[in-house]
Amino acid sequence: MARDPRPAPAAPEDGLLEWMKAARIIAKIPYPPVSAWEFGQLKTERAVRDRLKGATVYIIAQRPILWFDQVRVEDGQIRLDINDGQGPPVKAIVDPYGLGIFATDEPMTVECGFHHDATDQPPPWDRAASLKLYDRDKTLRVWWSPQKLLFEAFALDRPILLAGDPERFMDFEIHYIGKAYDQRLWKRLKAHERYLDILTYEKVRGVDHAQPSLEITIFALEVVELEELHGVRDGSEEGQADPPGLTIFRHPDNPADPRWRAFRRRWAQAHEPAVTTELEAALIDLFKPAHNTIKVKVYPKIAGGLHALGYSDTLLRLKNCPYIFRTEAGGTPLEGADPEDGW
Structure with missing residues (x-):
């Protein structure tokens, strides 16, 4: 992807400059990733539906499941281990009072949810799903x-104490990328043929279980902003041709020129x-995910996209x-990206 277009230099003798206009899509993850099993439990929850209302693109990915071990409450703090059976667990301390979830003198009850039958299991709880x-x-x-x-610790910067290597839990293998612009995301996934294929045919990556739905994870993406960047083109490197289909605009740097005004007006909104x-x-x-059977042949020359505008x-x-x-x-185009600046 090209760099942001540069501001205009001095104009040539004919007064015409070569301009480029780029669009920067800014998206966010509106809700923490959930497993297919969790999605089945949560898709009727109004708070979750409201958070996903603006999401139009989704990623179906997979990694070994995580669970909580050694869950207990000590002096109002929840102490636990986060584990995936693939390496040393990460120890965590969660303070619901310090997070403002409960007032200082307010009583709190902690319950664990399990993927397996754990009726009346006393603390400390192991293999807890939630x-x-x-x-x-x-x-x-x-x-x-x-x-x-x-997600709350890393993406929302909540003061949750973690000891160990929690970054290793943030690695996901992408299976499918899709959109649900004209319908609610949970309705799209509920009857999604590829989604069902992934649940049926993908092998379990983790240990001690045989349910892919515990590992298959859904990431929702919501477009929050569309920035327009316009300026004089950099020019191609010596000996290198421009990318195929690159759109170049020729007009003077003069607000009175109708071409300048047409170039500077906004061409699209974020939620189109x-x-x-x-x-x-x-x-x-x-990413070219394996379950996306219809590939993008010549990006960015796609029907209905921003290049077409x-x-x-x-x-x-x-x-x-x-x-x-x-x-x-293997590998990832996003590895090593600056989290402050995005991709």
Whole structure:
């Protein structure tokens, strides 16, 4: 992807300059990633549906499941280990009172959810899939899966103490990328043929279980902003041709010129279908997931995307993304990216 276009230099004798106009799509992850099993439990929860309402692109990925071990409450703090059976666990301390979930003198009840039958198991709890915190009226204040807890620690900068190597839990293998612009995300996934194929045919990556739905994970992406960047083109490097299909505009740097005004007006808004189409296609082209049977042949020349609206190039930025995404072939185009600046 090209760099941001530069501001205009001195004009040549004919007064015409070569301009480029790029669009930068800024997206975010509106809700922590959830496993297919968790999605089945949560898709009827109104709070979750509201958070996913603006999401139009989704990623179906996989990694070994995480669980909580040694869960116990000591002096109002929840102490636990996060484990995946693949290496040393990460120790964590969660302070619901320090996080403002409960008032200082307010009683708290902690319950664990399990993928297996663990009726009446006394603390410390092991192999727990989730934590649920209730107040004295038995109203649920907050719940955490291991991934939700890590998301809040890394992406939202919540003061959750972690000791060990939690970054190793942020590595995911991408299977499929899709969009759900014209329907609710949970409805799209509920009857999703590829989603069902992945649950049926993908092998388990972790240990001590045989349920792919515990590992298959859904990331939702929401476009929050579309920036337009315009300036005089850099020019191709010596001996290198311009990328095929690169759109160049020729006009003077003069606001009175109608071509200048047409070039400077806004061409698209963040929540238009073309932006969703562009984001989906850019990610498919970047990762080439195995379950995306329809590949992007010549990106960015795609039907219904931003290039079709006239933009010279598209840049992407994904906010609050502490994850490393990979494909089956290994490696990741995003590894080593500056988390402050996005991709």
